[in-house]
Amino acid sequence: MTRKELIDNIYRKRSFLCVGLDTDPKKLPEVITTNVTNDDPVFSFNKAIIDATAPYCVAYKPNLAFYESMGWKGVRTLERTIEYIRVNYPDQFIIADAKRGDIGNTSRLYARSAFEHMGVDAVTVAPYMGEDSVTPFLGYEGKWVILLALTSNKGSHDFQLIENKEGTPLFESVIEKSKEWGTPDEMMYVVGATQGRMFEDIRRVAPESFLLVPGVGAQGGSLEEVCKYGMIDGQCGLLVNSSRGIIYASLNEDFAEAAAREARKLSDQMSKLLK
Amino acid sequence: MTRKELIDNIYRKRSFLCVGLDTDPKKLPEVITTNVTNDDPVFSFNKAIIDATAPYCVAYKPNLAFYESMGWKGVRTLERTIEYIRVNYPDQFIIADAKRGDIGNTSRLYARSAFEHMGVDAVTVAPYMGEDSVTPFLGYEGKWVILLALTSNKGSHDFQLIENKEGTPLFESVIEKSKEWGTPDEMMYVVGATQGRMFEDIRRVAPESFLLVPGVGAQGGSLEEVCKYGMIDGQCGLLVNSSRGIIYASLNEDFAEAAAREARKLSDQMSKLLK
Numbered sequence: 440m441t442r443k444e445l446i447d448n449i450y451r452k453r454s455f456l457c458v459g460l461d462t463d464p465k466k467l468p469e470v471i472t473t474n475v476t477n478d479d480p481v482f483s484f485n486k487a488i489i490d491a492t493a494p495y496c497v498a499y500k501p502n503l504a505f506y507e508s509m510g511w512k513g514v515r516t517l518e519r520t521i522e523y524i525r526v527n528y529p530d531q532f533i534i535a536d537a538k539r540g541d542i543g544n545t546s547r548l549y550a551r552s553a554f555e556h557m558g559v560d561a562v563t564v565a566p567y568m569g570e571d572s573v574t575p576f577l578g579y580e581g582k583w584v585i586l587l588a589l590t591s592n593k594g595s596h597d598f599q600l601i602e603n604k605e606g607t608p609l610f611e612s613v614i615e616k617s618k619e620w621g622t623p624d625e626m627m628y629v630v631g632a633t634q635g636r637m638f639e640d641i642r643r644v645a646p647e648s649f650l651l652v653p654g655v656g657a658q659g660g661s662l663e664e665v666c667k668y669g670m671i672d673g674q675c676g677l678l679v680n681s682s683r684g685i686i687y688a689s690l691n692e693d694f695a696e697a698a699a700r701e702a703r704k705l706s707d708q709m710s711k712l713l714k
Numbered sequence: 715m716t717r718k719e720l721i722d723n724i725y726r727k728r729s730f731l732c733v734g735l736d737t738d739p740k741k742l743p744e745v746i747t748t749n750v751t752n753d754d755p756v757f758s759f760n761k762a763i764i765d766a767t768a769p770y771c772v773a774y775k776p777n778l779a780f781y782e783s784m785g786w787k788g789v790r791t792l793e794r795t796i797e798y799i800r801v802n803y804p805d806q807f808i809i810a811d812a813k814r815g816d817i818g819n820t821s822r823l824y825a826r827s828a829f830e831h832m833g834v835d836a837v838t839v840a841p842y843m844g845e846d847s848v849t850p851f852l853g854y855e856g857k858w859v860i861l862l863a864l865t866s867n868k869g870s871h872d873f874q875l876i877e878n879k880e881g882t883p884l885f886e887s888v889i890e891k892s893k894e895w896g897t898p899d900e901m902m903y904v905v906g907a908t909q910g911r912m913f914e915d916i917r918r919v920a921p922e923s924f925l926l927v928p929g930v931g932a933q934g935g936s937l938e939e940v941c942k943y944g945m946i947d948g949q950c951g952l953l954v955n956s957s958r959g960i961i962y963a964s965l966n967e968d969f970a971e972a973a974a975r976e977a978r979k980l981s982d983q984m985s986k987l988l989k
Contacts, residue, residue, distance in 0.1 A: 461820070504816055504823035510793055510831045515786035540840060541779055541813055542867040542933075545736070548779035556785045565815060567842045567862055569869020587842055592817040594844020597891055601878050609876065609884065616872055658817075 440532050440560045440581055442624045442649070448497045448530050449675045453710035457498035457534065457651070458702060459682025460485055460520065461505050464513065466687070468694045481506075481513070484694075485520045488686050489528065491699035495706035498532040498678050499524055500651075521557050532678070534651070535559040538587060543571035550576045561585050563629060563651070566613045570620055577621045584626045588614055589641065591631025591654030614644045623647040630669070632660020632679065638668035649676050655705075656684030662705070666712040675713060681705060715807050715835045716856055717899045717924070723772045723805050724950045728985035731977060732773035732809065732926070734957025735760055735795065736780050739788065741962070743969045756781075756788070759969075760795045763961050764803070766974035770981035773807040773953050774799055775926075796832050807953070809926070810834040813862060818846035825851045836860050838904060838926070841888045845895055852896045859901045863889055864916065866906025866929030889919045898922040905944070907935020907954065913943035924951050930980075931959030937980070941987040950988060956980060 449455050462481050471480045471487075489499065506517035524531050535557060539549040546564075553562040553576070561583035564573055576584045589599055589610040599610040607615075614628060623645075630641050632654035641650065650669055654660035662679060669677055681701070689697035724730045737756050746755045746762075764774065781792035799806050810832060814824040821839075828837040828851070836858035839848055851859045864874055864885040874885040882890075889903060898920075905916050907929035916925065925944055929935035937954060944952055956976070964972035 463823070502816070502820055504814070504820045504827065507789075507827040508823040508831065510827070511786045511790035514782075514789045518785055536816075538814070538816055538840070538843075539779070541777070541811075542865070542928075543869075545777055545779045548738070548783040552779065552782040552785070556783065565813070565840045565842050567840050567873060568813075568865050568867060569872030569874070571867050571869040573869075590817070590843050592843060592846050594818075594846040594848075597844030598842060598884065598887065599844070601876075601884065601887060603876050604879060609873065612873065612876060653817075 445497070445532055446674055448532070450713070452497055453713060454495055454497055454706040455675050455677050455679055455709055455713070456496040456702060456705050457500050457678045457680040458488070458492050458496045458685055459536070459653070459680050460488065460499055460501040460686065461682040462686065463505055464509050468690045468692070470692045470694070479516055479519065481509070481516045482519050486523055487695040488698050489524060491695040492685065492702040493528045493531065495699070495702035496531070498534060500534040500536050500680055502536040502682070518557060521559060525558060532561065533559040534561045534563065534585065536563045538563050538565045540565040540568050540572040542568065543575055546572050546575040550579065554579045554582050561627070563587065566617065573617065574620050577625055582625070584621060585651050586613065586617055586626060586628050588628040589630045589634050589637060591633045591658050591660065595631065611640065611644050614641070623649070627651050629653065631658070632662070632665050633658055635661070635664050636668060638665060642669060647671070647676070649678060651678045651680065653680045655679055656681040662708055662712065670712070670714060672714045679709070720772070720807055721949055723807070725988070727772055728988060729770055729772055729981040730950050730952050730954055730984055730988070731771040731980050732775050732953045732955040733763070733767050733771045733960055733977060734811070734928070734955050735763065735774055735776040735961065736957040737961065738780055739784050743965045743967070745967045745969070754791055754794070756784070756791045757794050761798055762970040763973050764799060766970040767960065767977040768803045768806065770974070770977040771806070773809060775809040775811050775955055777811040777957070793832060796834060800833060807836065808834040809836045809838065809860065811838050813838050813840045815840040815843050815847040817843065818850055821847050821850040825854065829854045829857050836902070838862065841892065848892065849895050852900055857900070859896060860926050861888065861892055861901060861903050863903040864905045864909050864912060866908045866933050866935065870906065886915065886919050889916070898924070902926050904928065906933070907937070907940050908933055910936070910939050911943060913940060917944060922946070922951070924953060926953045926955065928955045930954055931956040937983055937987065945987070945989060947989045954984070
């Protein structure tokens with residue numbers, strides 16, 4: 440999906456919501472697990488969540504850890520989930536939240552996995568190993584790298600804020616350097632919603648880039664703050680993710696309706712905030 | 715596997731070789747791919763490589779990218795490979811080279827995948843997201859985190875060498891900080907063989923830790939230099955990995971014998987260097 444298509448989808452749907460499909464196979468509604476004819480309960484759950492939330496979001500982000508925890512069968516479930524979105528909701532932007540990154544020779548294989556095998560639109564990549572670990576993910580037409588910059592977790596303070604001799608924190612060095620590798624038409628950054636005013640610093644170094652923003656909801660980030668400091672007028676420039684707050688809004692029979700309700704609530708807020 | 719068991723294996727076999735099972739499904743010997751009854755050619759290849767090299771090494775390190783590039787079927791092949799080593803060569807230390815790392819909630823799932831599902835001894839972890847992305851991998855008895863410190867690739871210079879205001883490069887900050895999270899009985903570091911004399915700096919901050927050393931062979935690192943600056947007397951403290959140099963020593967019918975020959979060559983050198 441191109442940048443223009445993504446922006447068009449956002450303004451058409453008046454939403455920049457990304458639903459995180461972080462489905463823990465050990466945490467499913469009883470109505471799903473007690474269905475004895477169900478040979479792939481995680482897929483059934485995802486399918487119901489997707490059907491319920493698709494009107495309110497523009498992107499889905501399965502985190503690969505949740506699927507890998509079930510071994511190869513989980514990876515098959517992931518592939519079925521991606522295929523289901525692709526076929527039934529072709530205007531959704533699909534992000535493999537993988538946080539991959541390895542030497543060039545090996546990152547090429549991860550890129551093959553994400554873009555050629557799974558067929559997602561974007562993959563999250565960890566920057567620690569530098570240029571040749573990131574660039575193999577670039578150069579696929581209409582595909583995106585989403586590079587970790589300033590993450591939403593407590594541990595983000597351990598290394599990402601370390602300042603170099605000129606006072607530049609690591610996450611800014613990551614953005615500055617990576618701008619030499621890819622354009623805002625093919626590279627986004629992960630910036631946690633929990634980072635509040637840091638979005639001003641981010642926008643100083645990445646004025647045009649889309650930001651993938653986790654941390655709204657269960658992790659406590661504020662949507663208003665993110666938009667105030669992070670939104671780009673007329674282009675949005677944000678994909679705000681919520682995972683647990685939506686998919687686990689209820690674990691009762693109404694789990695899908697509850698997910699839709701939470702997604703719609705966020706989408707309504709986004710509609711008002713969209714400039 | 716405990717640290718003592720690993721060290722015992724190294725001195726018994728007079729080798730600290732780790733064979734990297736980076737099997738590219740698109741690069742297999744003809745004798746494997748033309749076997750029409752073969753429904754899992756990568757596994758057949760791995761099996762032959764493992765049987766041929768096991769006498770000369772103490773560890774195997776499949777890199778997950780190569781298996782994921784084939785989707786869920788590749789992950790099934792990976793699981794079969796790990797199971798094969800576990801059953802037939804129980805004294806081998808198995809490393810899932812995954813370079814994972816995510817927020818705590820998610821890293822826990824990656825740990826579940828590596829240690830509970832695949833049953834490997836160790837997993838490589840990327841440090842960018844800090845403490846809560848790493849610690850969920852710790853606390854499994856006899857299991858290890860191998861944290862990226864100073865990698866073997868060109869891109870390692872982009873961020874890992876950035877010095878903070880006190881002149882400490884990032885990779886040293888990573889080691890210093892992570893020593894608060896885990897002991898040398900459960901945490902190793904990745905240090906590329908291509909980094910030569912930097913091993914002196916590493917040993918200053920991590921005098922007791924095992925180092926997983928890629929980059930000998932195809933990437934050009936020197937085994938002698940690594941041992942001169944990195945070895946710990948009486949404990950070795952090194953696992954030196956070779957992937958392509960061994961598994962792709964030949965693509966002809968003699969591929970397994972060629973792999974054994976290369977592994978033996980390295981193992982013979984290691985025997986002489988082992989103090």
